[in-house]
Amino acid sequence: MAAHLSYGRVNLNILREAARKELREFLDKCAGSKAIVWDEYLTGPFGLIAQYSLLKEHEVEKMFTLKSGRLPSADVKNIIFFVRPRLELMDIIADNIISEGKAHSSRDYHILFVPRRSMLCERWLKEQGVLASFTNIDEYILDLIPYDGDLLSMEYESAFRECYLENDQTSLYHTAKGLMTLQALYGTIPQIFGKGDCARHVANMMLRMKREFAGTQNQILPVFDTLLLLDRNVDLLTPLATQLTYEGLIDEIYGITNGYVKLPPEKFAQKKQGEASKDLPTEPKKLQLNSAEELYAEIRDKNFNAVGAALSKKAKIISAAFEERHNAKTVGEIKQFVSQLPHMQAARSSLANHTSIAELIKDITTSEAFFDNLTVEQEFMTGVDTDKVNTYIEDCIAQKDPLIKILRLVCMQSVCNNGFKQKVLDFYKREILQTYGYEHMLTLNNLEKAGFLKTQTGSRNNYPTIRKTLKLWMEDANEQNPNDISYVYSGYAPLSIRLTQVLARPGWRSIEEVLKMLPGPHFEERQPLPSGLHKKRQQGENRTTLVFFLGGVTYAEIAALRFLSQMEDSGMEYVIATTKLINGTTWIKSLMDRPESQMP
Amino acid sequence: MAFITANWNPLGDAFYRKTELYEMCWNIRDELKDSLVATAPYGGPIALLREPHRRSPSSRPQLEIYSASGVAIASFPWKSGPVVHLGWSVSDELLCVQEDGTVLIYDVFGSFKRHFSMGQEVVQSQVLEAKVFHSPYGTGIAIVTGSSRFTFATNIEDLKLRRLPEVPGLQGKPSSWVVLTQDRQTKVLLSIGPELYVLDNTSCIAVCPPGLSQAGSIVHMSVSFSYKYLAVFTDTGHLWTGSSNLQEKLSEFKTNQTAAPKQMVWCRRPKSQQPSVVLMWERLLLVVGVCNDTIQFPIEEQSVLVGELDGARIISSTHQELLQEVPLVCQDIFKIASMAPGALLLEAHREYEKSSQKADEYLREIKEQNVLGDAVRQCVEAAGHEYDPDTQKALMRAASFGKCFLTDFSPSHFVMTCRELRVLNAVRDSSVGMPLTHTQFKQITLQVLIDRLVYRQFYPLAIEICRYLKIPDYQGVSRVLKHWASCKVQQKDLSDEAIARVVCHKVGDSPGVSYSHIAAKAYECGRTELAIKLLDFEARSGEQVPLLLKMKRSQLALSKAVESGDTDLVYTVVTYLKNEMNRGDFFMTLRNQPVALSLYRQFCKLQEQDTLKDLYNQDDDHQELANFHIRSSYREQRLEGRLSRLQSAVDEYNKAKNDFAAKATEEEMRLLRFQRKMDDEKGAGLLGLSLQATMEALMSLGLHKQAEQLYKDFRVPDKRYWWLKLKSMAEKEEWEELEKFSKSKKSPIGYLAFVEVCMKNNNRYEAKKYVCKVTPEQKVKAHLAVGDLEGAADAAIERRSESEMGAVLSRCSASDRLLIDKLNRARVAATKK
Incomplete structure (x- = not known):
């Protein structure tokens, strides 16, 4: 079913199976035919756990999207609401129930809260007078969703905004709970490192929760040796830069949601022989992207400039394999060839798909606009003239380029300069307000609050020191055969990943000075294991670290960690967890506030 | 040992025995006669209410509670109304049914727990008779009232009263009645003279026991422990037995006794060979087997019969005995001249202890028949059924002896029985007084036994048992400790x-x-301070919150909720506080809890905008107040409203010393006013556009002067303005103007922009005009933009820039031979230098 989850160092399929089991148990609790009313936000993440077929096996006959008014008609015994515990959703549910009235008195209503039930919501429903209408109110603890063989995501989109803008630490509570579930399945993680306020908070909650379970010892041999908790605001720079890995670029340009990407259909038109491809498909082409696809697993983390070569190499191998048929003489040989056909055909169609995607991306990466943008980004990252108003940004504003692009660049410049002089900041802000509208005042305010935009306050710019100490800029990045993580941004080595790398070797003590310059505390905690669970490490056996990015992680950073896992002498394998997979655009978007004018 | 069969009485082909359980510890004489007595099965406690009908307030009746062995547990004068019936619930609570239908519940120590009523109409008509029964749902109560109506509840923990239909022809109470539980349904079986009726929720049906030949009045009835069998006694002395669904007859027997027996109970056991009914009169105890064989025992003292799962207990003022059918396995072993394997093994072991070689002969005999395993099993099983520790030991030793000669025999049964017997002997001890048989113990399970010990507050013994039987802490020791602690906190004499x-x-830290x-x-016991002290030990702060709220320690609840990190919990406390406190105090409380405050703000953003404003106001958070006004300005439908909101924002930004935002907002207001003016004057449709878009629109409308005005008023940077003009003119193809x-x-934006914009609007001719004005650095790009390769090549060569030459080269096609050569030469020359 989800074999790609079990390939990695840690078998994440265990987690998925546990989640599926719980889902089945809940569905069976509501006997008879069912319709599910979905909180739209949840459908994507749920898709990673269970397909429609599983629901169907358990008598789910209809699915609707949660919205106000009467429920669509359905001849079912049970109506189940799958929702996040949010008051605005409770209002809709109450509205549904009230509009339904006495129409279906024999019908049972249920609520499944994801990821956990909430007293507040239940009280809210009670105040609306509908709580008694529900036969079952349950929770479905889905914190960490297995996304790929080495990747877990909570798919909690607003986590960064809530933590750093609104001081709402709900997502961190879920994080801690999720990590407790993970430890219940994969053993206590003996070492916890962290950097940042949120990391500290999560670690504190984990230790507290462990105390609460005092007396019940976890008897599972630990799979993870170390947990590293990293606040996203320790490294604001990395996600702002344009990712240059294959997967990163797909995400930057087309956006990957819940493991799927939608692409313009033109390049994927089926060319059947003898048939003129008259009618081009109009629906976007939807593709699932994960390591279950052999070719994709191979090229996803490569720098885009190395993808072409990899694809043509693959093309040669595949056509050679097809040529084999001419050498097949005996019946046995032909039979063997035929048995491999499905696999080869899958490989061929996978190759065709990725060749098309690569062409689409190449059209963009070779454009002048892309090049100019990248040049400016790299100037910022290397610290060229970051203290003055940048002409390129100025021109982009004058040309009315998309606002998010402008915000990404301005924020990046600010971060690389540790803030602007008042005059420079005010200039940018005025330019943005005058060009894109005064309603963006709130967004700018948010960006200031979250630390993206700021004025230099006396202290000198310490970004150059950080860059030099951590070797964030590598002049001679090798894109084809990388020897350093900087290949993922063609020169820039992500700060977050450098911190991870240094932690493994030689340890954070060597960079105390730099750590002090970055926001939030850094710490180390140990969770004692019961005797008998201490691992006896085989000669040359790697250690495993779970790196948790609080507030989001990019595909390029993941690529960099995978690169480190594969390095022969690193001795460390990484599993990645995050609140949400992000890129600069989705990230900035989540911080925007755009009031709609009600004036006619 | 030799006399083990001395108390055996044959009944048909089975044997019955009467075993003494206790010499009763209590000191009573005739009280059993004129008291209401309640005895609980499974060796439960005994309650006596002396002279229940004595009503004068000067001498109140005394309620006494004893353990099954007669140890006094509680005694107190009965102060409430007249009691009709006493009974025990499944969890050892005493139910006292009063005449007026009130049921009072006491725990085993005589402390009042709660009460409920069997219905309003009962107060008038009074309870005539009541019965407490045990159903699959729990403990039930059934009553019959003075108006001859039956009411029952199947579970007192979840009280649902059911009033049964009227019984035709019934005056007063029926001559006899019993409660039946069949197929999860509870019914009443009652007799009026010779007639028998089944009464359920909906109907009352006359029935007839099959084969009841003699038609005297039915004066007594009894159902078996499992509700499967029924015994009926008529005033002609006939005893009829059969299935309780009245489908089948077991036997009919004439007793020669016409008086109704005082008590009649079934005496059976699981896998009974010869079930019987025990009838008790003043001086006679009669055991009637379904085979119509009987055993008679004389009775010397007032006694009470207690039906059990596997027999009947007979309690008198001095003794307590267990009457039961001798289990088959015990018969096999102890029957005189038995050759059963177990009997031989017991004999073998006895000889072995005497160091006699006969032991070997016996063993040989067993082994020849290849039944040593059976022999061991028989001895272990029989030991379980024996009450006397010496007999248990003899049997277990024999089993252990036999085991030595077996190679692969699982010891678990043996070990388990040893342990269980040890536990049983401990609880049977007179000081504890729970005369449980092994069969009963298996039925109620260890969990329930521990619960019962806990109810009786035998905490050390319960813990001892849990540890001895190695029960996981969760179900064992911890549970006992929890009860102990709950009991401890009620001790009033301790601080x-x-x-x-x-x-x-x-x-x-017990888990x-x-x-x-x-x-x-x-x-609950009113010790709030103690509760708070105890809560401090609770590791799960989430658990502390609900109770703290209940105790009105809301501030403490809030800080515990924050500590737990569970935001839902924080929200819950916050909404609670909001309802409980006045606004001022509520805000002050939140101020001291920043986490709660920000969560509440989130809540207000969604649900209560106005409160949000008040919050910011209280904190003098002018920046956020201003943002609040900005946000709300967009919700205004009219320009005036919007402007006044924005003015409030400006004021707040000024207070927050945010000059930039204040100025920008003033600008916004100015722009809005300007747009409205233009819309009114020229119908320009500008309202809501950005400044840039406004200027653009003005230009495309030809209102250059007004655009110029904005440029000056809003101090638009030259660069942006030039770009704007350039693009606007090019789009409108005003080339001369341009x-x-x-x-x-x-x-200020150079001239390359002119070239590019002209090209974008498809005017190469105009574009070329600006190429010469372009700075040298951009020359090549400009030439390329207009498609002039040669010009580009010349410029590149002039600048000796290798990369620019490369850029030009990449644009050349094969036909540009000459140009390519020229560039290549220049390139080589450039590299040489």
């Missing part, structure tokens, strides 16, 4: 300090013991 200390000392549960108990504009002063 809060002392109790908290001793509870903490004993309970420590599964919830301090919040104990604290809740303390709070040229004039380009010459108006030195372009």
Whole structure:
């Protein structure tokens, strides 16, 4: 079913199976035919756990999207609401129930809260007078969703905004709970490192929760040796830069949601022989992207400039394999060839798909606009003239380029300069307000609050020191055969990943000075294991670290960690967890506030 | 040992025995005669209410509670109304049914727990008779009232009264009645003279026991422990037995006794060979087997019969005995001249102890038949059924002896029986007084036994048993400790300090013991301070919150909720506080809890905008207040409203010393006013556009002057303005104007932009005009933009820039041979230098 989850160092399929089991148990609790009313936000993440077929096996006959008014008609015994515990959703549910009235008195209503039930919501429903209408109110603890063989995501989109803008630490509570579930399945993680306020908070909650379970010892041999908790605001720079890995670029340009990407259909038109491809498909082409696809697993983390070569190499191998048929003489040989056909055909169609995607991306990466943008980004990252108003940004504003692009660049410049002089900041802000509208005042305010935009306050710019100490800029990045993580941004080595790398070797003590310059505390905690669970490490056996990015992680950073896992002498394998997979655009978007004018 | 069969009486082909359980510890004489007596099965406690009908307030009847062995547990004068019936619930609570239908519940120590009523109409008509029964749902109560109506409840924990239909022809109470539970349905079986009726929720049906030949009045009935069998006694002395669904007859027997027996109970056991009914009269105990064989015992004292799962207990003022059918396995072993394997093994072991070689002969005999395994099993099983420890030991030793000669025999049965017998002997001890048989013990399970010990407050024994039987802490020791602590906190003679200390000392970190549960108990008893002290030991702060709220320690609840990190919990406390406190105090409380405050703000953003404003106001958070006004300005439908909101924002930004935002907002207001004016004057449709878009629109409408005005008023940077003009003119193809504009002063955006914009609007001719004005660095790009390769090549060569030459080269096609050569040469020359 989800074999790609079990390939990695840690078998994440265990987690998925546990989640599926719980889902089945809940569905069976509501006997008879069912319709599910979905909180739209949840459908994507749920898709990673269970397909429609599983629901169907358990008598789910209809699915609707949660919205106000009467429920669509359905001849079912049970109506189940799958929702996040949010008051605005409770209002809709109450509205549904009230509009339904006495129409279906024999019908049972249920609520499944994801990821956990909430007293507040239940009280809210009670105040609306509908709580008694529900036969079952349950929770479905889905914190960490297995996304790929080495990747877990909570798919909690607003986590960064809530933590750093609104001081709402709900997502961190879920994080801690999720990590407790993970430890219940994969053993206590003996070492916890962290950097940042949120990391500290999560670690504190984990230790507290462990105390609460005092007396019940976890008897599972630990799979993870170390947990590293990293606040996203320790490294604001990395996600702002344009990712240059294959997967990163797909995400930057087309956006990957819940493991799927939608692409313009033109390049994927089926060319059947003898048939003129008259009618081009109009629906976007939807593709699932994960390591279950052999070719994709191979090229996803490569720098885009190395993808072409990899694809043509693959093309040669595949056509050679097809040529084999001419050498097949005996019946046995032909039979063997035929048995491999499905696999080869899958490989061929996978190759065709990725060749098309690569062409689409190449059209963009070779454009002048892309090049100019990248040049400016790299100037910022290397610290060229970051203290003055940048002409390129100025021109982009004058040309009315998309606002998010402008915000990404301005924020990046600010971060690389540790803030602007008042005059420079005010200039940018005025330019943005005058060009894109005064309603963006709130967004700018948010960006200031979250630390993206700021004025230099006396202290000198310490970004150059950080860059030099951590070797964030590598002049001679090798894109084809990388020897350093900087290949993922063609020169820039992500700060977050450098911190991870240094932690493994030689340890954070060597960079105390730099750590002090970055926001939030850094710490180390140990969770004692019961005797008998201490691992006896085989000669040359790697250690495993779970790196948790609080507030989001990019595909390029993941690529960099995978690169480190594969390095022969690193001795460390990484599993990645995050609140949400992000890129600069989705990230900035989540911080925007755009009031709609009600004036006619 | 030799006399083990001395108390056996044959009944048909089975044997019955009467075993003495206790010499009763109590000191009573005739009280059993004129008291209401309640005895609980499974060796439960006994309650006596002396002279229940004595009503004068000067001499109140006394209620006494004893253990099954007669140890006094509680005694107190009965102060409530006249009691009709006493009975025990499944969890050892005493139910006292009063005449007026009130049911009072006491625990085993005689402390009042709660009460409920069997219905309003009962107060008038009074309860005539009541019965407490045990159903699959729990403990039930059935009553018959003075108006001859039956009412019952199947579970007193979840009280649902059912009033049964009227019984035709019934005056007063029926001559006899019993409660039946069949197929999860509860019914009443009652007799009026010779007639028998089944009464259920909906109907009353006359029935007839099959084969009841003699038609006297039915004066007594009894159902078996399992509700499967029924015994009926008529005033002609006939005893009919059969299935309780009245489908089948077992036997009919004439007793020669016409008086109704005082008590009649079934005496059976699981896998009974010869079930019987025990009837008790003043001086006679008669055991009637379904085979119509009987055993008679004389009775010397007032006695009470207690039906059990596997027999009947006979309690008198001095003794207590267990009457039961001898289990088959015991018969096999102890029957005189038995050759059963177990009997031979017991004999073998006896000889072995005497060091006689006969032991070997017996063993040989067993082994020849290949039944040594059976022999061991028989001895172990029989030991379980024996009450006397010496007999148990003899049988277990024999089993152990036999085991030595077996190679692969699982010891678990043996070990388990040893342990269980040890536990049973401990609880049977007179000081505890729970005369459980092994069969009963298996039926109620160890869990329930521990619960019952806990109800009786035998905490050390319960813990001892849990540890001895190695029950996981969660189900065992912790559970006992929890009960102990809950009981401890009710001790009034100890100070809060002392109790908290001793509870903490004993309970420590035992897994599964919830301090919040104990604290809740303390709070129930009115000891709030103690509850708070105990809550401090609770590791799960989430658990502390609900109780703290209940105790009105909301501030503490809030800080615990924050500590737990569970935001839902924080929200819950916050909404609670909001309803409980006045606004001022509420805001002050939040101020001291930043986490709660920000969550509440989130809540207000969604649900209560106005409160949000008040919050910011209280904190003098001018920046956020201003943002609030900005946000709300967009919700205004009219310009005036919007402007006044924005003005408020400006004021707040000023207070927050945010000059930039204040100025920008003033600008916004100015722009809005300007747009409205233009819309009114020219119908320009500008309202809501950005400044840039406004200027653009003005230009495309030809309102250059007004655009110019904005440019000056809003101090738009030259660069952006030039870009705007350039694009606007090019789009409108005002080429002459454009040229004039380009010459108006030195372009702040250079001239490459002119070239590119012209090309974008498909005018190469105009574009070329600006190429010469372009700075040298951009020359190549400009030439390329207009498609002039040669010009580009010349410029590149002039600048000796290798990369630019490369850029030109990449644009050349094969036909540009000459140009390519020229560039290549220049390139080589450039590299040489």
